[in-house]
Amino acid sequence: MTHRNHFASDNCSGMCPEAVQSMLHANPGYEVSYGEDHWTAQVCEELRAVFETDCEIFFVFNGTAANSLALSALCQSYNSIICADTSHVETDECGAPEFFTNGAKLLLGKEIDGKLQPESIETIARSGREIHFPKPRVVSVTQATELGTVYTPAELHSIHAAAQKYNLRIHMDGARFANALAHLNVSPKEISWQCGVDVLCLGGTKNGLAVGDAMIFFNKALAEDFAYRCKQAGQLASKMRFLAAPWIGLLKNGTWLKNAAHANQSAAALEARLEKIPELKILMPCQANSVFVRMPPALIHSLHEKGWHFYNFIGEDGVRLMCSWNTREEDIEEFVADIKYSLSKA
Ligand SMILES: *Cc1c(COP(=O)(O)O)cnc(C)c1O
Helix, strand or coil: CCCCCCCCCHHHCCCCHHHHHHHHHHCCCCCCCCCCCHHHHHHHHHHHHHHCCCCEEEEECCHHHHHHHHHHHHCCCCEEEEEECCCHHHHCCCCHHHHHCCCCEEEEECEECCEECHHHHHHHHHHCCHHHCCEEEEEEEECCCCCCCCCCHHHHHHHHHHHHHCCCEEEEEECCHHHHHHHHCCCHHHHCHHHCCCEEEECCHHHCCCCCEEEEECCHHHHCCHHHHHHHCCCCCCCCHHHHHHHHHHHHHHHHHHHHHHHHHHHHHHHHHHHCCCCCEECCCCCCCEEEEECCHHHHHHHHHCCCCCEEEECCCEEEEECCCCCCHHHHHHHHHHHHHHHHHC
């Protein structure tokens, strides 16, 4: 049983060649450690240019650390964080947000197709029993969402309006921010600080890096002493140049957007083929790089047997198929052929 170029996650792919090149470029010789190097400085400058604003930037090893540490900078231990019940901070971070905030509570809002609803933010913000309830302080949204959908700028503005009404800060989990950009075809500022985002956790791993997410504080005041949080959490890389330098390859000539657009287009191509198979049902609008599809359990089983690796995500028969920067046309053809073959044998 071989493992195919499967659809389990976009973090199953390797580094994209551009990132590898930059990494190798940064390798020879000696460099100052702990982020004082010129590679790190260069990437920070490039990210400021990309976002067209001044901001404070930090690099950490992964998304869980980025989200949890961002939230710890945004609120106190007696605060609460409003997020969708499908959000990564709630379902996939082993309580790290609660741990790093020293006990802030995640309050689960209503989502539609993975998008937190502004009315739900208001309902929650109003529902507290004052001193007896953890005071709401942050709204956390994921762009693109865990269900492969993308908030439009207008939707983010509505969230911002609701947040402002209750003096809430905004954290954005951007593990797939590039996929959202590629889908919307807008500039990065239009779905970040212009929508009131205080801190963006900008994912690099799923876009084509080996490791390393950038944390972007548009609200610079919130970054005070943040380097200490990173260090205390074991997230300050001594050889920081290797977290930072690969971003140069990613950002140059818009490679990050090309990678994301390729992943999105692959998902759309996969969806178009799956849609035609009557035994399957597409479960979510395909806007980023994932396809959510209901499959008969026997089919899921036989695909796993054939070496295709992917996850059940929605109930027992709703699977998530993820594409990435290096998903090939042949992978899609082969997968669809295996589906058709398995169904014909059923
Ligand atoms: C992958 C992912 C992360 C980061 O996960 P790590 O495994 O900690 O790097 C964060 N948010 C979302 C929505 C993700 O899909």
